[in-house]
Amino acid sequence: MTAHTIPPSSTSSSPSDREAAARERILTAALQEFAEHGWGGARVDRIAERADINKRMLYAYVGNKQALWVAVLERVYERMRQGEHLLHLEAASPVDGMRMLIRFNFRFHQDHPEFLSMLNEENRQKAENLKNSRNVTEIYNPLIVAIKDLLDRGRQCGDFRGNVSPIQLYISIASLSYFYFSNRHTLSTIFNTDLGSVMATIEREDHVVEVVMGYLRP
Structure with missing residues (x-):
């Protein structure tokens, strides 16, 4: 055979x-x-x-080492954008879509402390490594388009105020989450409370959502 x-x-x-x-x-x-x-x-x-x-x-x-660093940063950014894409914001109402985006961003910062560490280091270096990325702007463009779509639809139906910059809004959303997780150890000591506990984290997430949504109300 x-x-x-x-x-x-x-x-x-x-x-x-x-x-x-x-x-x-x-x-x-x-x-x-x-x-x-x-x-x-x-x-x-x-x-x-x-x-x-x-x-x-x-x-x-x-x-080399710098190329590795930039590639890792791009990879984390890409995974963040992929997660946002899976939210299907275009199919959600403006209010629901914005709430989903805020919560996703908050939880991504919570679940990826290594990302926070790298961001801290890259900002300390004034983004000298990230400036060598050819992809980071393209990675973020779809997100800004998605936020603009939510804002436009929300304004048209009367749920959101007008004249909101999608870039400024995203910076605020990211800042409210990033600051909390990158500083919660010092803040926990200052306020003598465990800001890393489940209840404290849930309270913070809800607060971030309401702060952003409150700003967007007409």
């Missing part, structure tokens, strides 16, 4: 698939390394070891 062979394409991944998988491992490892050690303390050697890949291939797939 002649043995039947299976074409290589059905038993093994293509070079592009393998490269994508390797890049994913590298970015996951880099995120862990940067979150734990910051920009200054992170080491490419450790990232390569975490990703189980040699440094030569790491440089080939992503690049």
